[in-house]
Amino acid sequence: MQLLFLGTGAGMPSKQRNTSALILKLLEERGTVWLFDCGEATQHQILHTTIKPRKIEKIFITHMHGDHIFGLPGLLGSRSFQGGDEPLEIYGPVGIKDYVTMTLKISRTHLTYPIVFHELVEGKVFEDRLMTVETRLLDHVIPSYGFRISQHPLPPKLQINKALLLGVPKGPLLAALKNGQDVELSDGTWVRSSDVTDAEERGFIVTILGDSRFCQAAIELAYDADVLVHEATFDGSAIKMAGEYGHSTVFEAAETARRANAHTLIMNHISARFLPEDEKLLLKQMREIHTCGFIARDFMEFEWIQHEKKIRKKQGSHL
Amino acid sequence: MQLLFLGTGAGMPSKQRNTSALILKLLEERGTVWLFDCGEATQHQILHTTIKPRKIEKIFITHMHGDHIFGLPGLLGSRSFQGGDEPLEIYGPVGIKDYVTMTLKISRTHLTYPIVFHELVEGKVFEDRLMTVETRLLDHVIPSYGFRISQHPLPPKLQINKALLLGVPKGPLLAALKNGQDVELSDGTWVRSSDVTDAEERGFIVTILGDSRFCQAAIELAYDADVLVHEATFDGSAIKMAGEYGHSTVFEAAETARRANAHTLIMNHISARFLPEDEKLLLKQMREIHTCGFIARDFMEFEWIQHEKKIRKKQGSHL
Numbered sequence: 001m002q003l004l005f006l007g008t009g010a011g012m013p014s015k016q017r018n019t020s021a022l023i024l025k026l027l028e029e030r031g032t033v034w035l036f037d038c039g040e041a042t043q044h045q046i047l048h049t050t051i052k053p054r055k056i057e058k059i060f061i062t063h064m065h066g067d068h069i070f071g072l073p074g075l076l077g078s079r080s081f082q083g084g085d086e087p088l089e090i091y092g093p094v095g096i097k098d099y100v101t102m103t104l105k106i107s108r109t110h111l112t113y114p115i116v117f118h119e120l121v122e123g124k125v126f127e128d129r130l131m132t133v134e135t136r137l138l139d140h141v142i143p144s145y146g147f148r149i150s151q152h153p154l155p156p157k158l159q160i161n162k163a164l165l166l167g168v169p170k171g172p173l174l175a176a177l178k179n180g181q182d183v184e185l186s187d188g189t190w191v192r193s194s195d196v197t198d199a200e201e202r203g204f205i206v207t208i209l210g211d212s213r214f215c216q217a218a219i220e221l222a223y224d225a226d227v228l229v230h231e232a233t234f235d236g237s238a239i240k241m242a243g244e245y246g247h248s249t250v251f252e253a254a255e256t257a258r259r260a261n262a263h264t265l266i267m268n269h270i271s272a273r274f275l276p277e278d279e280k281l282l283l284k285q286m287r288e289i290h291t292c293g294f295i296a297r298d299f300m301e302f303e304w305i306q307h308e309k310k311i312r313k314k315q316g317s318h319l
Numbered sequence: 320m321q322l323l324f325l326g327t328g329a330g331m332p333s334k335q336r337n338t339s340a341l342i343l344k345l346l347e348e349r350g351t352v353w354l355f356d357c358g359e360a361t362q363h364q365i366l367h368t369t370i371k372p373r374k375i376e377k378i379f380i381t382h383m384h385g386d387h388i389f390g391l392p393g394l395l396g397s398r399s400f401q402g403g404d405e406p407l408e409i410y411g412p413v414g415i416k417d418y419v420t421m422t423l424k425i426s427r428t429h430l431t432y433p434i435v436f437h438e439l440v441e442g443k444v445f446e447d448r449l450m451t452v453e454t455r456l457l458d459h460v461i462p463s464y465g466f467r468i469s470q471h472p473l474p475p476k477l478q479i480n481k482a483l484l485l486g487v488p489k490g491p492l493l494a495a496l497k498n499g500q501d502v503e504l505s506d507g508t509w510v511r512s513s514d515v516t517d518a519e520e521r522g523f524i525v526t527i528l529g530d531s532r533f534c535q536a537a538i539e540l541a542y543d544a545d546v547l548v549h550e551a552t553f554d555g556s557a558i559k560m561a562g563e564y565g566h567s568t569v570f571e572a573a574e575t576a577r578r579a580n581a582h583t584l585i586m587n588h589i590s591a592r593f594l595p596e597d598e599k600l601l602l603k604q605m606r607e608i609h610t611c612g613f614i615a616r617d618f619m620e621f622e623w624i625q626h627e628k629k630i631r632k633k634q635g636s637h638l
């Protein structure tokens with residue numbers, strides 16, 4: 001799993017930061033990628049990466065502000081043009097279906113694949129063998145959602161050599177042991193699954209929030225997360241203004257991470273007011289409250305290291 | 320007057336060419352700029368120019384395909400955010416008003432300025448003291464319009480020294496002469512306006528077409544134009560395919576310029592199939608039919624030289 005930030009700005013594009021979009025790469029886990037928000041020119045940002053639009057399996061939209069959705073019609077059209085034929089699932093607030101349907105219709109964009117729409121209500125919005133996605137309503141000026149993506153525990157690994165030493169023959173008995181069943185050998189001895197398998201390993205928890213004021217729902221969504229992606233539209237001093245505009249300060253992002261016991265905080269939705277040299281100040285403010293964190297930049301990438309159970313920034317990944 | 324190409328590609332953005340957008344700068348003439356088509360990320364392209372979104376007075380949309388309109392909602396929002404309060408006029412096919420109104424509404428984009436919509440029918444769509452814009456329906460797979468922008472003749476210039484020599488006193492009589500009136504001096508002699516003014520000079524004619532097959536309406540719109548902006552989605556050999564997809568070849572663009580007696584042909588809407596090294600071939604094909612022309616690239620700029628009555632490419636203006 002990797003997190004690739006495509007747009008880390010707030011409100012409008014600037015030369016430094018595009019409007020919101022974030023790729024959750026799940027290529028090793030499920031051969032696909034998921035996209036969170038799709039500001040204008042997200043498909044242009046993708047042109048500068050190795051991402052193939054047809055690999056996008058799901059798109060999650062946090063809220064219906066333009067800086068989070070105006071890239072959607074173009075990306076959907078290009079996914080089609082580039083030979084995408086797998087169904088696409090779009091999760092977003094009420095209105096997302098009308099928006100997509102109408103913009104495609106009026107522009108006569110005919111897709112080669114079906115879209116399945118899921119208009120969000122709080123709770124579990126997706127679950128399969130590998131992962132679960134839950135959503136909660138945050139506190140913005142319009143309905144804005146956050147997502148908690150939990151990878152299920154990894155299947156226990158079979159210690160093959162140990163099983164063979166105990167006399168288990170190659171074949172179906174090994175598979176049964178791997179799947180947690182104890183098995184009887186032809187000489188009548190029993191081999192216990194737990195004796196020849198490693199304990200199952202926990203997977204990752206990633207929390208990705210839409211624009212929001214500081215709120216309890218954010219803390220709950222981020223509980224024990226390995227990584228929390230949280231907006232930080234304002235620096236620590238602007239708490240009143242942040243509240244008025246429905247946004248958060250760096251302090252509030254850090255406080256959410258602290259209260260949630262989240263490990264790594266990545267702050268995005270950074271106002272164009274802040275220049276690259278201001279990032280030091282923002283990070284200093286963050287560290288007063290929460291130690292481990294980053295200010296996201298466009299094309300910055302983070303990867304999950306399974307055996308360390310930690311997210312790590314990829315070197316040289318950003319502009 | 321200058322023509323600044325912001326997006327010269329066809330269908331989808333590529334690293335070389337963005338989707339359609341073209342700025343007609345009228346800063347000397349009327350202190351504003353006009354925009355023709357607004358593909359996704361047009362506002363991003365504008366960030367790399369000196370154009371101010373609030374200076375955009377009119378937007379003309381040739382047709383409703385996504386590569387010509389998906390940048391509109393974002394640009395309108397940013398024009399507002401950056402303090403635009405002058406009314407904006409949008410000219411486009413039926414549906415343009417619904418598209419803009421709905422995308423702004425669903426994204427809760429509140430503009431600080433009013434928009435006046437003009438849904439197109441063939442004929443004169445705008446005229447004031449300085450210029451006229453006429454439109455014709457071209458031949459594409461959906462309704463697609465072309466525009467002929469004619470600058471009115473420049474007001475005759477008064478030869479002040481000559482008038483003073485003839486005894487005209489400074490003041491209102493000079494203004495009358497400039498405006499074409501003959502005047503009587505206090506000694507009873509008459510001075511004729513035509514004796515103390517240069518002849519009026521013609522202005523420019525710019526024709527900008529939407530996607531189209533070769534058609535008579537294009538030729539008529541381009542009649543005697545100083546510059547014709549014409550799509551060239553296909554090279555000369557692909558005439559059948561061009562027709563099927565509702566587009567033109569380089570040969571057809573050149574033939575339109577030739578039949579219309581247009582001076583400079585600028586071809587845009589260039590497919591991503593063509594690499595920069597293919598431009599030579601395309602220009603060679605063009606020259607078999609029409610001598611003066613260019614393949615537009617993003618950020619290429621052309622300027623009207625009034626005393627030469629010619630358009631000229633600005634050096635070093637493109638990528």
Ligand SMILES: [Zn+2]
Pocket residue numbers: 010011020065067068211269
């Ligand atoms: Zn936002």
Ligand SMILES: [Zn+2]
Pocket residue numbers: 329330339384386387530588
């Ligand atoms: Zn087009």
